[in-house]
Amino acid sequence: MPLIIGITGSIASGKSSACQFLESKGAVHCDADRLVHRMYDPGKPAFDRIVKVFGETVVDDHGVIDRKILGGKVFGKPKEMAKLTEAIGDIFAEVSGVMKRWRNSLAPHDIGLMEAVNFIEAGYGQFSDVTWLFAVDDNLAISRLMARNNLDQTAAEQRLASQQKWEDRAPAADIVTHNDGTMAELERKVELEINGIHSKHLAGILPTSKYMGWYKDKISQTNPTG
Secondary structure, eight states: EEEEEEEEETTTTTHHHHHHHHHHHHHHHEEHHHHHGGGSSSTSSSHHHHHHOOOOOGBBBTTTTHHHHHHHHEEEEEEEEHHHHHHHHOHHHHOOOOHHHHHSOOOTOEEEEEEEETTTTGGGGGOOOOEEEEEHHHHHHHHHHHHHHTOOOHHHHHHHHHHHHHHHHHHOOEEEEEESOOHHHHHHHHHHHHHHHHHHHTTTTTOOOOOHHHHHHEEEEEHHOO
């Protein structure tokens, strides 16, 4: 069976850079954000639902939803984010469906990477072999966001504040990689980790993901019995 890895971490943690590096080495990569964006392309049901909830101002001059404007309406606002999630539709089925298809379509030596900010919280780890968390210092993340996304400090802090701390996600992760250095340092860390994971997978000695234990505990706390 192919090796399927969930890649997660807050914004500016380096998870996308890690995925791009691994993709250059032959891995198959799916960015859940981009997958979800396709769910509200013009003509799809979610497009009309989003416009109804957030207004015509989220539609740009080309007739597509402007994600920057939409993001400004929901980042740091849990109630508004919940409205957006509901308007988009069954995101869980869309994302998990890709990983399920990989099980049957990829070769045994292949690696599939599902990149998602909320990979842990959303329950996607049930469908992967490994959950890999990327972490970064908050101040460094803010400076990266300001430079990369042309945001002021307040906007960058708002986006970062809307996401989970890496420390809260760590109990569900099999690997935690800190990305507080250069790109070259990140690539060295990623290459070392992937070589070890893949070798264990091919040898049939890859441990069961920690995610499953975390997920069962979460379910039992949500639905207590007795």
